[in-house]
Amino acid sequence: MIRSVLARSLRRVPSVTLAPAMCVAPRRAMSSKEGGYHDLKDESEFNKRDWTGIGEELDEARLYIDGHPVMQAWESNYMCELARIATSKGGRVLEVGFGMAISATAVQQFEIDEHIIMEANGDVYKRLVKFKETYPNVTPMGPALWQDSVGKLEDGCLDGILYDTYPLNAEEQHTHQFDFLKQARRLLKPGGILTYCNLTSLGVLKNDYESWDELFEKTQLPLLEAAGYTKDEIKGLEIVPVKPTADCEYYQHDTAMAPIIIRGDN
Numbered sequence: 001m002i003r004s005v006l007a008r009s010l011r012r013v014p015s016v017t018l019a020p021a022m023c024v025a026p027r028r029a030m031s032s033k034e035g036g037y038h039d040l041k042d043e044s045e046f047n048k049r050d051w052t053g054i055g056e057e058l059d060e061a062r063l064y065i066d067g068h069p070v071m072q073a074w075e076s077n078y079m080c081e082l083a084r085i086a087t088s089k090g091g092r093v094l095e096v097g098f099g100m101a102i103s104a105t106a107v108q109q110f111e112i113d114e115h116i117i118m119e120a121n122g123d124v125y126k127r128l129v130k131f132k133e134t135y136p137n138v139t140p141m142g143p144a145l146w147q148d149s150v151g152k153l154e155d156g157c158l159d160g161i162l163y164d165t166y167p168l169n170a171e172e173q174h175t176h177q178f179d180f181l182k183q184a185r186r187l188l189k190p191g192g193i194l195t196y197c198n199l200t201s202l203g204v205l206k207n208d209y210e211s212w213d214e215l216f217e218k219t220q221l222p223l224l225e226a227a228g229y230t231k232d233e234i235k236g237l238e239i240v241p242v243k244p245t246a247d248c249e250y251y252q253h254d255t256a257m258a259p260i261i262i263r264g265d266n
Contacts, residue, residue, distance in 0.1 A: 036203035036207065036251070048145065048168040051145070052145070056121060065123075070166045071099040074243055079103035080106040082164065083109075085258060086193065088193055093114070093159060096117075096118045096146050096164065097118070097165035103164060104131060122143040124143075147179075158187045159189055162196070163180055163196040163197070164198075167198070173204075178226070180196075182228060203250045212255070213237070233263060235262055237257045240258055242255060
């Protein structure tokens with residue numbers, strides 16, 4: 001049985017200063033349906049490869065792309081904990097999704113050798129390239145979907161992975177992370193660590209479960225096992241306190257889960 005623990009380590013996570021705003025995003029109305037975000041387009045309505053060329057709308061509080069709420073500044077506490085987990089082995093760390101640079105900035109507070117960052121959106125990638133000027137150990141990959149970049153990394157080359165990208169259509173809202181995780185296991189060294197985030201999914205799913213343990217066992221564990229991870233490799237969860245803003249379209253819970261997966265020897 002998966003056991004969750006409150007993330008006591010939060011007090012050791014450094015504060016994060018957000019990257020400067022590039023433009024100002026207009027305030028958006030709440031999603032028309034309750035219980036999380038339900039406004040993603042169907043796969044037939046949107047070619048995910050178009051995501052690379054769509055302009056971002058960014059201010060210090062939030063990032064929108066194609067009218068969708070991709071990330072918001074209140075996630076900082078949570079992103080810092082994901083960064084702490086992903087960097088806990090040191091070495092070479094892959095981050096998938098740059099967003100507002102919240103987790104990337106947190107990753108840089110820890111002792112690592114190289115920080116590889118994949119980013120799909122062209123505007124966001126421009127900020128990633130600028131980010132490298134401050135942090136020379138960053139290796140940008142993109143602008144391209146992770147599917148077009150992951151094959152460039154060799155087997156067993158990573159000590160840690162943090163996956164946090166945005167679902168590009170309604171069909172993959174709750175499952176896109178597992179498509180990546182199928183690829184991720186081969187990238188990890190034995191003993192390498194992985195964590196992932198999909199708040200656009202969890203904001204919906206958590207309404208149906210009383211505990212994170214139950215949600216994880218019902219909605220995540222079977223797909224992790226299908227992606228090739230053993231029960232011994234799936235170590236459990238950390239539960240992180242969060243404070244979403246009252247107008248956040250995609251998340252209205254006071255905690256979020258941080259899965260912990262450590263690759264075995266084979």
